[in-house]
Amino acid sequence: MATTSKGFLEKAREEIYKITGIHLADNKDSLILNRIEKLARELKISDYDEILKEVSLGKYRQEFINAFTTNKTDFFREPFHFTDMMDRVLPRLCREKNSIKIYCSASSTGEEPYSIAATLLHAKEVYRCDGVPASIIATDIDTNVLDFAQKGQYKVDTLLNKLPTWLELDRYFEMKPLEGEKSREIQMNAKACLKSLISFKTMNLFSEKYPFARNEFDVIFCRNVLIYFKVEDQKKVLERLFSHLKVGGTLYLGHSENILTLQGRVDRLGQNIFVKNRD
Numbered sequence: 684m685a686t687t688s689k690g691f692l693e694k695a696r697e698e699i700y701k702i703t704g705i706h707l708a709d710n711k712d713s714l715i716l717n718r719i720e721k722l723a724r725e726l727k728i729s730d731y732d733e734i735l736k737e738v739s740l741g742k743y744r745q746e747f748i749n750a751f752t753t754n755k756t757d758f759f760r761e762p763f764h765f766t767d768m769m770d771r772v773l774p775r776l777c778r779e780k781n782s783i784k785i786y787c788s789a790s791s792t793g794e795e796p797y798s799i800a801a802t803l804l805h806a807k808e809v810y811r812c813d814g815v816p817a818s819i820i821a822t823d824i825d826t827n828v829l830d831f832a833q834k835g836q837y838k839v840d841t842l843l844n845k846l847p848t849w850l851e852l853d854r855y856f857e858m859k860p861l862e863g864e865k866s867r868e869i870q871m872n873a874k875a876c877l878k879s880l881i882s883f884k885t886m887n888l889f890s891e892k893y894p895f896a897r898n899e900f901d902v903i904f905c906r907n908v909l910i911y912f913k914v915e916d917q918k919k920v921l922e923r924l925f926s927h928l929k930v931g932g933t934l935y936l937g938h939s940e941n942i943l944t945l946q947g948r949v950d951r952l953g954q955n956i957f958v959k960n961r962d
């Protein structure tokens with residue numbers, strides 16, 4: 684049975700905040716203990732205080748980060764963002780014939796960027812702009828989920844993750860029903876045409892600077908990650924992301940996230956869809 688010093692929870696809370704910006708409030712003590720317990724098993728270190736000490740000295744830092752992220756995601760989660768991209772954003776971008784650049788800022792295990800990529804390929808065909816160069820940058824702070832995402836192989840429970848019917852998914856994924864009791868499960872493997880559109884990279888949204896050019900992106904997805912940050916940090920992250928979005932570009936936020944200080948610089952289209960109207 685592991686023992687912890689007095690103040691351990693406070694120190695753990697502080698360390699995770701300092702590194703990632705993730706704010707674990709006082710009612711998250713059992714989450715902190717569960718995550719540390721799992722990490723201790725992984726590292727084969729039974730003294731939780733020792734783990735914190737090592738992390739503060741720079742060792743096991745990535746393992747510590749990976750242990751504290753929450754990675755829940757789905758294909759075509761909050762589906763109206765993908766239909767908005769298909770019906771409103773991509774027709775214009777296809778018409779303009781410049782390159783299309785999309786940033787997915789907390790991509791987790793990859794379902795979100797692959798959904799974006801499938802939408803993009805479908806749009807290129809429908810709007811006949813196959814020759815327009817397009818790319819998606821997908822980042823996350825958690826290296827485990829990025830490794831998983833790069834493989835692009837998923838078991839999907841189609842009852843829990845409703846898949847869209849407005850595009851032919853089997854053109855972009857190898858889709859195979861899985862045998863056995865849970866026949867509602869399918870294997871979905873991203874095809875090369877999807878994979879080649881996406882660059883997966885490690886990035887911390889809590890960093891002061893992001894490695895992108897000013898006004899670089901046509902579209903930014905920042906969904907279901909701000910909720911883990913304090914409001915003052917949400918504002919800073921949003922300001923930084925916004926500086927990399929083109930005027931006229933679209934920002935998608937998760938359903939319980941807020942545009943905060945950007946309010947006067949965006950047009951609100953509803954459903955947490957925002958169009959940048961000035962820098």
Ligand SMILES: C[S@@+](CC[C@H](N)C(=O)[O-])C[C@H]1O[C@@H](n2cnc3c(N)ncnc32)[C@H](O)[C@@H]1O
Binds near residue numbers: 908
């Ligand atoms: C709940 S998932 C959301 C995934 C996806 N955006 C969606 O809406 O389905 C949150 C993701 O944010 C990532 N994350 C948490 N803190 C981060 C940070 N400081 N920088 C970058 N990513 C972070 C986590 O690793 C996790 O994969």
